[in-house]
Amino acid sequence: MKLLILLIVLSSVICREYRPMAGGRFKPDQNDEGLRQAITYAKEHFETSCDGMSGYKWDKIIDVEQQIVNGSNYYISVQLKNGDQIINVQIVVYMPASPPDITITSCSVF
Secondary structure, eight states: OHHHHHHHHHHHHHHHHHSOOTTOEEOOOTTOHHHHHHHHHHHHHHHHHSTTOTTOEEEEEEEEEEEEESEEEEEEEEEEEETTEEEEEEEEEEEESSTTOOEEEEEEEO
């Protein structure tokens, strides 16, 4: 009986690691086409969509998370540079279930 309980607990932990909870954030597949489109869109539009980012250039991606909603939210944490100034910003890109209406919904310095 103890072995059965242990197996059930372990299987739930393993399943939780590989299956994201509905509405929760998770690490997207690096080969995901939607992720590629979201990053490209963020790179091309962050200066005009995010207040106070004019003059900053995209330096590197720090982290990316995805959230399944009616489409996908991509939480892209990036490092931006403006000369010697460096800031870290999280850019949220919403990609609806039926593109092409991709938008940046928020930008926040962290």
